[in-house]
Amino acid sequence: MMAQVEKFVKNQYFAQSELQQYLGGENFNVLSFNQPSENPLPKREPIKHLLIGSPKAVSSTIHYLQVIGYASTGDWSPLLPTANPGEVMSILIRQILMQ
Numbered sequence: 001m002m003a004q005v006e007k008f009v010k011n012q013y014f015a016q017s018e019l020q021q022y023l024g025g026e027n028f029n030v031l032s033f034n035q036p037s038e039n040p041l042p043k044r045e046p047i048k049h050l051l052i053g054s055p056k057a058v059s060s061t062i063h064y065l066q067v068i069g070y071a072s073t074g075d076w077s078p079l080l081p082t083a084n085p086g087e088v089m090s091i092l093i094r095q096i097l098m099q
Contacts, residue, residue: 042097042098043097043098044095044096044097044098045095045096045098046093046094046095046096047093047094047095047096048091048092048093049071049091049092049093049094050089050090050091051076051089051090051091052082052087052088052089053087053088054086054087054088055079055086055088058079058088058089058090059079062076062090071092071094075092076090076091076092077090077091077092078090
């Protein structure tokens, strides 16, 4: 069981690192099990990810974010058409820790 927990923690670090590279090195405070807790009840705030593009580009990005461990494909909304022909959108809402 401990080996599974260690593997999960390592995968979280890897996924966060990969996501930061993919999104240009932004510093994200993504929920993590081994972040020190200064407040007994950390404040969480929703953040909305919105993907807009061709169905192929949006689907490809959703799958890439699953591969790097950021979000499951099932966490995203279905592809919804926009007002522009050939364009769709999908949204993901996550909770992040606020310092």
